[in-house]
Amino acid sequence: MKLHDSGLFKQLAYINGEWVSASETLPVHNPATGKVIAHIPMLGASEVRTAIKAAESAFKSWRAKTAAERSTLLRKWYRLILDNQEDLAVLMTAEQGKQLTESRGEVGYGASFIEWYAEEAKRAYGDLIPAAKSSQRIMVTREPVGVVAAITPWNFPNAMIARKVAPALAAGCTIVIKPSELTPLSAFAMAELAQRAGIPAGVINIVTGDAREVGAELTGSSIVRKLSFTGSTAVGKLLMKQCADSVKKVSLELGGNAPFIVFDDADIEQAVQGAIASKYRNSGQTCICMNRLFVQDGIYDEFIQKFSEAVAKLTLGPGLDGEFNQGPLINEAALNKTKDFVEDALAKKGRLLTGGRAHSLGGLFYEPTVLADASMEMKCYQDEIFGPVAPVFRFHYEEDVINMANDTRYGLAAYFYANDLSRVFRVAEALEYGMVAVNEGVLSTEVAPFGGVKESGIGREGSKYGLDEYLEMKYVLLGGINAP
Numbered sequence: 081m082k083l084h085d086s087g088l089f090k091q092l093a094y095i096n097g098e099w100v101s102a103s104e105t106l107p108v109h110n111p112a113t114g115k116v117i118a119h120i121p122m123l124g125a126s127e128v129r130t131a132i133k134a135a136e137s138a139f140k141s142w143r144a145k146t147a148a149e150r151s152t153l154l155r156k157w158y159r160l161i162l163d164n165q166e167d168l169a170v171l172m173t174a175e176q177g178k179q180l181t182e183s184r185g186e187v188g189y190g191a192s193f194i195e196w197y198a199e200e201a202k203r204a205y206g207d208l209i210p211a212a213k214s215s216q217r218i219m220v221t222r223e224p225v226g227v228v229a230a231i232t233p234w235n236f237p238n239a240m241i242a243r244k245v246a247p248a249l250a251a252g253c254t255i256v257i258k259p260s261e262l263t264p265l266s267a268f269a270m271a272e273l274a275q276r277a278g279i280p281a282g283v284i285n286i287v288t289g290d291a292r293e294v295g296a297e298l299t300g301s302s303i304v305r306k307l308s309f310t311g312s313t314a315v316g317k318l319l320m321k322q323c324a325d326s327v328k329k330v331s332l333e334l335g336g337n338a339p340f341i342v343f344d345d346a347d348i349e350q351a352v353q354g355a356i357a358s359k360y361r362n363s364g365q366t367c368i369c370m371n372r373l374f375v376q377d378g379i380y381d382e383f384i385q386k387f388s389e390a391v392a393k394l395t396l397g398p399g400l401d402g403e404f405n406q407g408p409l410i411n412e413a414a415l416n417k418t419k420d421f422v423e424d425a426l427a428k429k430g431r432l433l434t435g436g437r438a439h440s441l442g443g444l445f446y447e448p449t450v451l452a453d454a455s456m457e458m459k460c461y462q463d464e465i466f467g468p469v470a471p472v473f474r475f476h477y478e479e480d481v482i483n484m485a486n487d488t489r490y491g492l493a494a495y496f497y498a499n500d501l502s503r504v505f506r507v508a509e510a511l512e513y514g515m516v517a518v519n520e521g522v523l524s525t526e527v528a529p530f531g532g533v534k535e536s537g538i539g540r541e542g543s544k545y546g547l548d549e550y551l552e553m554k555y556v557l558l559g560g561i562n563a564p
């Protein structure tokens with residue numbers, strides 16, 4: 081791993097502006113090679129409490145800054161992240177396995193939230209409401225929630241942090257972040273750049289350690305007023321329960337089971353490209369990856385032929401060695417889970433069109449896979465695959481496919497390709513999802529609200545709405561005003 085600026089390679093936690101070590105450490109692996117690339121501190125509960133206290137004490141002066149002052153610091157951080165985009169991408173590819181092009185894209189995507197919220201910081205408007213009595217005025221202001229805890233996953237080691245820190249800081253909150261132990265280097269590098277940007281000590285803190293222990297401390301603390309979590313539905317539910325005792329505000333961005341529907345009137349070439357972008361990005365390891373591909377009778381054979389031919393051409397390799405389409409999976413558990421989905425589908429009469437086994441590169445590489453004739457009995461119908469496997473279901477009626485698409489406890493992203501205008505509106509409105517993409521395979525952007533319904537989560541990230549997650553309303557009644 082070669083960096084232009086070796087100062088961005090940090091293996092220490094960041095608390096109150098200081099870099100902190102621990103006697104016990106945990107190795108970080110490069111999933112493409114299996115090699116250990118760093119050792120990170122395993123902090124205990126007392127260090128986590130120190131970080132929370134630091135965030136509490138920094139909150140007083142951070143919230144007192146004007147929105148313009150906070151905005152200027154966020155902008156400096158944004159600039160430094162873009163200036164160091166290549167190093168941040170290399171670090172990310174080394175610890176996460178995604179291709180460099182994707183890592184560069186993610187650093188840019190993460191930075192876009194910081195720029196966006198540097199602007200939105202200035203727009204936390206209030207209201208003046210006409211009162212019932214002429215001697216009164218009703219004023220509504222919006223105040224920062226307070227100390228925020230963020231727990232983030234390994235699939236987007238940079239953007240999932242930027243997406244939480246940017247609105248939190250813009251609103252005037254301070255934050256303690258626990259990144260995934262699998263991908264902490266991106267988080268430390270972002271903290272290093274925040275320090276260089278002049279973001280004061282205690283405003284951003286990064287802690288690493290045993291997930292359960294750190295999570296219990298963050299959710300159990302009465303100082304922490306909000307939890308923002310991105311990860312699995314199972315852990316999200318657990319953390320939500322843990323937050324109940326201190327009645328914290330929570331934002332949860334959890335699992336998905338995205339349908340991707342191709343209707344007879346779709347543009348097939350575009351749908352093939354969209355399906356590939358949606359499914360195989362990050363080796364299928366995103367919560368908005370297409371999980372179930374539904375294709376209508378009239379174009380089924382043509383579509384699966386074109387789709388599987390295009391998928392068979394995708395190249396695999398370690399991201400630091402060259403330009404490929406796909407990298408490894410994150411770990412052994414992910415590889416085994418992917419194999420299990422494929423075996424289950426094949427045992428239930430799925431038809432393998434391409435892929436279907438571990439790649440000859442060995443290690444954690446798995447071939448991009450397409451399985452035709454998928455059915456509702458298969459595991460992939462209900463469960464999130466989180467690997468490079470596309471099961472294709474055949475359907476005839478629009479009503480049936482809507483029922484199947486909604487037949488899940490999840491409700492994050494959905495995609496469909498169609499050209500009939502009435503159908504576009506009908507289907508977009510009938511899908512029980514927080515986000516719907518029509519004739520597009522990629523929908524994330526800082527300007528739109530990202531989030532799910534049902535067991536996919538609570539709250540939205542990004543856009544003008546995302547700031548509200550870090551603000552509380554305050555109603556002030558002004559009385560005794562002499563009427564003319």
Ligand code: ADP
Nearest residue numbers: 231232233259260261291292295310311312315
């Ligand atoms: P994934 O399946 O994507 O790894 P997880 O929900 O397991 O999703 O992990 C997302 C984040 O939640 C990671 O930072 C992980 O360390 C953290 N995490 C996992 N279990 C717990 C827990 N019991 N308490 C707090 N955080 C946890």
